Amino acid sequence: MTPADVGMPPGLRRRTPGLRREEVAQLSGVGVTWYTWLEQGRPINASPQVLDAVARTLRLDAPEREHLYRLAEVPFEAAAQDLPRRVAPRVQDVIDALDPLLAVVYNARYDVLAANPAYRDLFTVPEAGAIGAPNVLWTLFTLPEETCPVVHREHELPVMVATLRSAYGRHVGERAWEDYIRALSAASPWFARLWASGEVIPPGPRVKTFRHAAVGDMRLSSQSLSIDGMPECRIVVYTPEDERSRAKVAALRERRERLWPPTLTTENPAP
Known part of the structure; x- marks a missing residue:
């Protein structure tokens, strides 16, 4: 200047x-x-x-x-408009091209910024009214245990909370983060106890077992990929760990195509 x-x-x-x-x-x-x-x-x-x-x-x-x-x-403290709410079309194209592998875009707070159809076959993340964004941690901690898609949640959810705390260290005092932690602690006493424990774990690949009412349990390994221009956001890809799980992921895709067949024209796009 x-x-x-x-x-x-x-x-x-x-x-x-x-x-x-x-x-x-x-x-x-x-x-x-x-x-x-x-x-x-x-x-x-x-x-x-x-x-x-x-x-x-x-x-x-x-x-x-x-x-x-x-x-x-x-x-x-980032301004509210600085918080990512969506991804660029080219990022959506990348995760869509990964189908039949499950792919989703998370930020460090576990907000769901985008997902491909294979991910949505397994898991629907509604918007959490308290924070104004679909958030996977909020959903997992507020779902009844019998409908939670994560098997062994008593082991997996503490790891996710410890990963969240690892990211939180870069955002201490920011209103968006502090309000999120406070609201989720109020919504889930279990989350509040885990958060108070102070455990910290860096993000990394894991093998998790998921459950779907239509096909049963499947073991998926996760791998995170960074996104240029979107700090602290990542594409997480879930790959079947064995042939049985691969067959169940394929069965979910067939179920989707049977229930919601792809449209053949652009005049009547599928919902």
């Missing part, structure tokens, strides 16, 4: 085309000494309001603003 970009005179004997420290400080409404200490990484108390003022002065975009917060060791 140059002085002209912010309506300031260029001045004389400038050694750099960009803004000087005193100019950034003036435009941000902070003292030059304090701003110098901020640049130097000294242990000062930087409030979110002051960091936002500096970010506006420097015209930082969302990733740059978040990076500034991290450098200042201040909890970063």
Whole structure:
């Protein structure tokens, strides 16, 4: 940025085309000494309001603003509109092409951003009204045990909560995360107890057993893939672990095509 970009005179004997420290400080409404200490990484108390003022002065975009917060060791709270609610069409095309393998896009909070038909054959994740998004953890913890699609939930759900806590460390103090943890704790005492335990596990591949009323149990291994341009979001692909499970996944697909046959024209698209 140059002085002209912010309506300031260029001045004389400038050694750099960009803004000087005193100019950034003036435009941000902070003292030059304090701003110098901020640049130097000294242990000062930087409030979110002051960091936002500096970010506006420097015209930082969302990733740059978040990076500034991290450098200042201040909890970063993304605006509601910054939370991903959907994926780009090309990402949806990728997971659709993986059918008959089950594929879904999660963010770090286990919100379901997209899923392919094979995933929906096994598991429908409704929107959780308390957070305004379909969330797999919310669904698993609020379903009655007899209808939960995850077998051995007493082992699997604690692992998911520990994985969630691993991601939570990057979002401490953010309203969207704090409200989510508080609401799910109120909805599920079991989740509240697991969360209070403080267990942390990094995400990784696992073999899980799922149950569907139409075909019974099936063992699926999960593998996560990162997505360019969507930090902390991942495509999770579930692959049958044995031939019996592969046959059951195929049976679910045949059931779907029998109940909802693909349309032959674009004039009457399938629901």
